[in-house]
Amino acid sequence: ATDKWCYDSQDINCGPAHWKDVNHNCGGENQSPINFDWTRMRRDQNLGGITFQGYDRAPPGMWRLMNNGHSVLVQLEGETVIWNMNISGGGLPNIFQVLQFHFHWGSPTSNGSEHTVGGNQYPMELHIVHLSVKYQSIADAMKDPSGLAVLGFFFTIAEADNPNYNTILAGLKNVSSEGNFVDLEPTFRLDSLLPSTNKLTRYYRYQGSLTTPDCEEAVIWTVFEDTIPISCAQLKVFMDTVHFGAIGETPVKMRNNFRPPQPLKNRKVYASKD
Ligand code: SG4
Numbered sequence: 513a514t515d516k517w518c519y520d521s522q523d524i525n526c527g528p529a530h531w532k533d534v535n536h537n538c539g540g541e542n543q544s545p546i547n548f549d550w551t552r553m554r555r556d557q558n559l560g561g562i563t564f565q566g567y568d569r570a571p572p573g574m575w576r577l578m579n580n581g582h583s584v585l586v587q588l589e590g591e592t593v594i595w596n597m598n599i600s601g602g603g604l605p606n607i608f609q610v611l612q613f614h615f616h617w618g619s620p621t622s623n624g625s626e627h628t629v630g631g632n633q634y635p636m637e638l639h640i641v642h643l644s645v646k647y648q649s650i651a652d653a654m655k656d657p658s659g660l661a662v663l664g665f666f667f668t669i670a671e672a673d674n675p676n677y678n679t680i681l682a683g684l685k686n687v688s689s690e691g692n693f694v695d696l697e698p699t700f701r702l703d704s705l706l707p708s709t710n711k712l713t714r715y716y717r718y719q720g721s722l723t724t725p726d727c728e729e730a731v732i733w734t735v736f737e738d739t740i741p742i743s744c745a746q747l748k749v750f751m752d753t754v755h756f757g758a759i760g761e762t763p764v765k766m767r768n769n770f771r772p773p774q775p776l777k778n779r780k781v782y783a784s785k786d
């Protein structure tokens with residue numbers, strides 16, 4: 513076994529088909545992402561609205577934008593618990609604190625979401641990763657099927673730029689290589705990055721995993737139907753500005769950093785009550 517993995521499906525040494533050799537979790541029974549297929553979903557009347565706490569104010573500290581070699585992520589600096597940004601309700605078994613958010617995208621000629629709906633892929637997908645208040649660290653939470661809650665949002669192409677993404681887009685030039693990071697002015701609210709509907713009541717729910725090795729089956733997934741608008745030009749900034757690989761390595765544009773849908777196997781997928 514090797515610990516090297518990559519997104520290139522053509523690469524038999526490190527591509528997604530090889531991830532189960534990096535960690536056997538990646539060949540497990542509850543892997544993510546999946547395709548959402550209406551014929552295999554059931555509506556659950558207990559899946560009402562999710563309560564978002566602290567999403568509606570600029571955080572009291574810095575957002576840190578980082579290139580981890582697989583994605584760009586934005587992490588809350590310092591003790592996340594004191595930020596008091598969390599989600600609860602909507603059938604979640606606990607309160608889950610915001611840890612970080614990141615993106616998966618495609619190329620100028622192909623879409624790049626991880627989840628798909630009726631076989632259709634979207635241009636980009638946002639993941640907001642939350643940690644159960646039962647745990648102090650992500651490492652502890654990884655052993656519990658309800659340790660993490662990740663919210664997924666799809667992007668759709670719009671004519672106009674989405675100005676709420678300007679701070680992040682402007683920061684990308686500072687995280688061009690793996691390991692780069694930059695602190696962003698914490699002027700934006702997390703909810704400004706989300707779909708502009710005021711009630712996010714339409715979503716899919718299932719039990720799954722992290723979508724990168726070690727593919728731990730510790731995630732309650734919630735993927736929303738309402739989408740986030742972004743312009744082609746803005747999407748191109750992700751595709752052209754950040755790279756796989758550290759400084760000194762041959763820079764390869766970070767594109768197509770998504771895992772393809774995994775078999776549903778014995779799982780049930782639920783649709784929210786609305
Ligand atoms: C991305 O590579 C994130 O940057 C990772 O965040 C994240 O890992 C990984 O995706 C898997 O998360 O929501 N797609 S996902 O299932 O959150 C973790 C970090 O490396 C552990 C911090």
Ligand code: ZN
Nearest residue numbers: 614616639723
């Ligand atoms: Zn992700």
